[in-house]
Amino acid sequence: MEIIEVVPGLRMLRFPIGQAYVWQDGDALTVVDTGTTGHAAQIAALGRIERIVLTHCHDDHIGSAAELRELTGAPVHAHPAEAPVIRGDAPPPPFDIPPEERELFDRITPGVPLAPRSPVDREVDEGDVLDFGGGARVLSIPGHTPGSIALHLPEHGILFTGDTVATWDGATIPGVFNSDRPRLLDSVRRLLDLAPDVLCVGHGEPLLTGNRPT
Numbered sequence: 001m002e003i004i005e006v007v008p009g010l011r012m013l014r015f016p017i018g019q020a021y022v023w024q025d026g027d028a029l030t031v032v033d034t035g036t037t038g039h040a041a042q043i044a045a046l047g048r049i050e051r052i053v054l055t056h057c058h059d060d061h062i063g064s065a066a067e068l069r070e071l072t073g074a075p076v077h078a079h080p081a082e083a084p085v086i087r088g089d090a091p092p093p094p095f096d097i098p099p100e101e102r103e104l105f106d107r108i109t110p111g112v113p114l115a116p117r118s119p120v121d122r123e124v125d126e127g128d129v130l131d132f133g134g135g136a137r138v139l140s141i142p143g144h145t146p147g148s149i150a151l152h153l154p155e156h157g158i159l160f161t162g163d164t165v166a167t168w169d170g171a172t173i174p175g176v177f178n179s180d181r182p183r184l185l186d187s188v189r190r191l192l193d194l195a196p197d198v199l200c201v202g203h204g205e206p207l208l209t210g211n212r213p214t
């Protein structure tokens with residue numbers, strides 16, 4: 001696991017597959033996504049984890065959630081549409097892969113290990129505000145999966161997008177491997193209209209777009 005400071009108080013955790021983020025308020029940490037399975041002990045060693053927020057149900061985001069919850073006692077948060085999948089009560093939503101994504105999908109997805117199922121302690125949806133970062137607003141952004149969420153920290157100009165937005169070569173692009181691409185594109189437009197200063201994506205480098213001091 002590689003730890004990268006994005007801005008003060010915000011770190012990205014880079015794994016061989018995927019990434020996660022850690023926000024710090026005093027000595028309390030909020031973990032946004034957990035990467036693939038096998039990283040829980042490393043994440044837990046970072047400090048006192050107060051909550052775990054999962055942006056969606058894919059295995060490269062929920063993989064270490066169950067073990068991290070067990071190690072730390074931190075509650076797991078997810079959207080009501082994703083919670084049954086994360087708990088193991090429902091199958092994941094099917095992908096709708098266009099021809100231009102097929103080769104990449106077939107090359108990458110076999111290498112993503114199956115995630116252990118995890119309890120979800122709190123279901124969160126549009127309009128909820130979580131108690132970190134000065135008030136983290138939950139946004140419902142369907143498309144990548146039906147229950148994908150973003151987290152917006154207006155006080156800090158920070159936006160966690162999950163896999164709805166990615167970056168490539170210093171620019172934003174719509175996420176790939178979606179369940180409903182037209183809905184995803186609507187969600188991408190909604191997120192980018194927020195004009196965050198720091199864009200924390202599920203794949204690609206975080207993007208610092210504004211002029212806030214870092």
